[in-house]
Amino acid sequence: MTRDNKNSDRSEANNIGFIGLGSMGSRMAAHLCARGYRVRGHDVRAEARAAFEKEGGIWADAAKDAALGADFLVLMVVNVGQAEQLLFEAGVLDALPKESGVVLMATCPAADVERISKAVAKAGRSFVDAPVSGGVAGAASATLTIMAACANETFARAKPVLQAMGDKVHHVGSSPGQGALVKTINQLLCGVHLAAAAEAVSLGAQADIDPQVLINIFSESSASSWMLRDRGSRMIAGEPQVTSAIDIFVKDLGIVLDAGQRLKAPTPLASIAQQMFLAVSGQGFGQVDDSQVVRAYRAMTSVSGR
Amino acid sequence: MTRDNKNSDRSEANNIGFIGLGSMGSRMAAHLCARGYRVRGHDVRAEARAAFEKEGGIWADAAKDAALGADFLVLMVVNVGQAEQLLFEAGVLDALPKESGVVLMATCPAADVERISKAVAKAGRSFVDAPVSGGVAGAASATLTIMAACANETFARAKPVLQAMGDKVHHVGSSPGQGALVKTINQLLCGVHLAAAAEAVSLGAQADIDPQVLINIFSESSASSWMLRDRGSRMIAGEPQVTSAIDIFVKDLGIVLDAGQRLKAPTPLASIAQQMFLAVSGQGFGQVDDSQVVRAYRAMTSVSGR
Structure with a gap:
């Protein structure tokens, strides 16, 4: 060109x-x-x-x-x-x-x-x-x-x-505003999918199932999501690269909840997902990679390192 | 062969x-x-x-x-x-x-x-x-x-x-039991992804955004999931083909919650997702296609036909 x-x-x-x-x-x-x-x-x-x-x-x-x-x-x-x-x-x-x-x-x-x-x-x-x-x-x-x-x-x-x-x-x-809302809804799905991936590997960890095995299986099954495929391995890494921080999803899911409130549309999954990101931010990890939302689940069950 | x-x-x-x-x-x-x-x-x-x-x-x-x-x-x-x-x-x-x-x-x-x-x-x-x-x-x-x-x-x-x-x-x-649990966790993700897709199109509907446009965009963005791509169009169809019924997810997510309780692993997103499928079952639509979990969101906002 x-x-x-x-x-x-x-x-x-x-x-x-x-x-x-x-x-x-x-x-x-x-x-x-x-x-x-x-x-x-x-x-x-x-x-x-x-x-x-x-x-x-x-x-x-x-x-x-x-x-x-x-x-x-x-x-x-x-x-x-x-x-x-x-x-x-x-x-x-x-x-x-x-x-x-x-x-x-x-x-x-x-x-x-x-x-x-x-x-x-x-x-x-x-x-x-x-x-x-x-x-x-x-x-x-x-x-x-x-x-x-x-x-x-x-x-x-x-x-x-x-x-x-x-x-x-x-x-x-x-x-105008509808484009911004579509972007907002995109983030609703990304945030929920990421927290759901964390919920999934955490449930498996309680039964001693290797989280990497779960990520591998779910990346190519009906359970797959773009976020799981992209963030899965980083979720279980020790010090993952930060491509987008926990606090970005605290903010973006906050925008989702504000939009829902303004439009009077309940978003129960997004509200729970935001609480999970907020918990990790409250642990002092707002600047770590957003895959670390898994730390909220780990903290709830006190299973360190899994 | x-x-x-x-x-x-x-x-x-x-x-x-x-x-x-x-x-x-x-x-x-x-x-x-x-x-x-x-x-x-x-x-x-x-x-x-x-x-x-x-x-x-x-x-x-x-x-x-x-x-x-x-x-x-x-x-x-x-x-x-x-x-x-x-x-x-x-x-x-x-x-x-x-x-x-x-x-x-x-x-x-x-x-x-x-x-x-x-x-x-x-x-x-x-x-x-x-x-x-x-x-x-x-x-x-x-x-x-x-x-x-x-x-x-x-x-x-x-x-x-x-x-x-x-x-x-x-x-x-x-x-033995770990295989069954992996299948259970697979269903956790499928159920949450499906309810999240319903939550997404319902939030958009409140701002008069065409749900098919949302499905098209999210099918190829970071918001995509296997369930959204597979069920998205059926979610907004009038009388969708039934490949798996609402009550299957009421059951499967019930198995998720039982497993979480047995393993003492909280699964907040799965619990909310199950409530959404249960609501549709309670409306008398337990045998319709599982994409119709969107009816729970529609009912909450009383926006019929969207």
């Missing part, structure tokens, strides 16, 4: 602003450059500049300058607080042309996304709620899952831009 | 007794015949005879005759009650040669398996606790997962026999 195919396989959107060039954002922006988009990017860390320019990006010293002339402004920042600060305090929304759109790709609670989308709409810009899953690996290979919620006509225009970054682009609904 | 390879790829065990030639057992026995084993089989239903003989099996009119001269006697019966009746009341154990072994492949609670194995050992025969997963499809293609628990020397002798029926043969421990 070269930067020459400017007019193939994408909408009339040519100019992209991109704020948040971290481990994921830098790779997503690089794919936009490779597809021929003119990308003006900014990051609070000035050291992000060299790598971005190497990919063909145009560096913006101030965040609001990234929005100048953009058809879509992508926000791949850390949290909702940064997104609001940039849009409403740092002048980014005012700098964005009137007919353009904001694409919020950071993971944020649905209620916050709804609030931001209303403020953006009030300012006369369109809004795409578009969280991703797939992590740094998915960002690097442009194989992210993207869960977009926005009006149909906005989605039609934004789709080619999103497809430059992910190969599984879903239009999940027309109301 | 032909019946000529009598001496390849298996132990000195040549004669197999096989009781229980139902939808799974008949296919498992056929694979033993195809591998060159001399299989004497019996089933309470005389109509099983013709198909069994067609595969090369030798029909036994009485259950105990299946055990005559057998190196291993396989029990693929409906439940633990049938297994005990056959072994201890119908004379099957007495008919089995002293140096031979009983292979219990039916799904039974671990505590019952322990009790049977002790009685078999007391009678001087060896015992293999070897439940399977994979269903009729796995039985037909000899791709069952087999979870065997028995002494090492017994496993060495039984392994080729088991490998004729399954391609994933695991020796999970040396104490």
Whole structure:
């Protein structure tokens, strides 16, 4: 793919602003450059500049300058607080042309996304709620899952831009906040599956069954889950590598419970799963790998080391 | 595979007794015949005879005759009650040669398996606790997962026999009952994953997100599970095909909770999941497809038809 195919396989959107060039954002922006988009990017860390320019990006010293002339402004920042600060305090929304759109790709609670989308709409810009899953690996290979919620006509225009970054682009609904909720529900399943794997190996341990044997069997049986296959071996390792910490699931499952409360939808399994992650955090292990939710079960039965 | 390879790829065990030639057992026995084993089989239903003989099996009119001269006697019966009746009341154990072994492949609670194995050992025969997963499809293609628990020397002798029926043969421990427990734990994960999928689509439904879109996304994301991929679409169908009923999980998760209580291992997620299946059974839908655990969540929020 070269930067020459400017007019193939994408909408009339040519100019992209991109704020948040971290481990994921830098790779997503690089794919936009490779597809021929003119990308003006900014990051609070000035050291992000060299790598971005190497990919063909145009560096913006101030965040609001990234929005100048953009058809879509992508926000791949850390949290909702940064997104609001940039849009409403740092002048980014005012700098964005009137007919353009904001694409919020950071993971944020649905209620916050709804609030931001209303403020953006009030300012006369369109809004795409578009969280991703797939992590740094998915960002690097442009194989992210993207869960977009926005009006149909906005989605039609934004789709080619999103497809430059992910190969599984879903239009999940027309109301911003629905994309964030799908991401939230994704985390509900991940958290419950991980705690269930811990419950399974812990029950086996009480009968002296080797947990690695269980992981091997369940990885290829009807009991399998993506989380069990990915985290199973780390669950029973002594000092596992940390790819995502216990406290991330305390937070993410907290967002699930908040969403359930707001929507008046009971989520009993998610509530129990969160208690298990919270227990491990309370043991002082909030920063260890999330596979260590098994420590909550071990503590309950006081079977150390299993 | 032909019946000529009598001496390849298996132990000195040549004669197999096989009781229980139902939808799974008949296919498992056929694979033993195809591998060159001399299989004497019996089933309470005389109509099983013709198909069994067609595969090369030798029909036994009485259950105990299946055990005559057998190196291993396989029990693929409906439940633990049938297994005990056959072994201890119908004379099957007495008919089995002293140096031979009983292979219990039916799904039974671990505590019952322990009790049977002790009685078999007391009678001087060896015992293999070897439940399977994979269903009729796995039985037909000899791709069952087999979870065997028995002494090492017994496993060495039984392994080729088991490998004729399954391609994933695991020796999970040396104490009979451990195999049954692994199968129990498999069902813990299946039941929790299924209820979690229902919880996920129900939370989405409260925000008007199309459940089929959720199933599509989660089938290929980090939220995926075997159960979600297999049952997801049936969960949201009007009158889904029944491959396994709600009441099966009420029973199987009941076995999980009993095992946890016996082993003093808390299983909070399994306990919540069982309540969800039980609720649907209480609604009068114990015989509908297990994917309909979603009806428990629908009932809680009174959102009919979603």
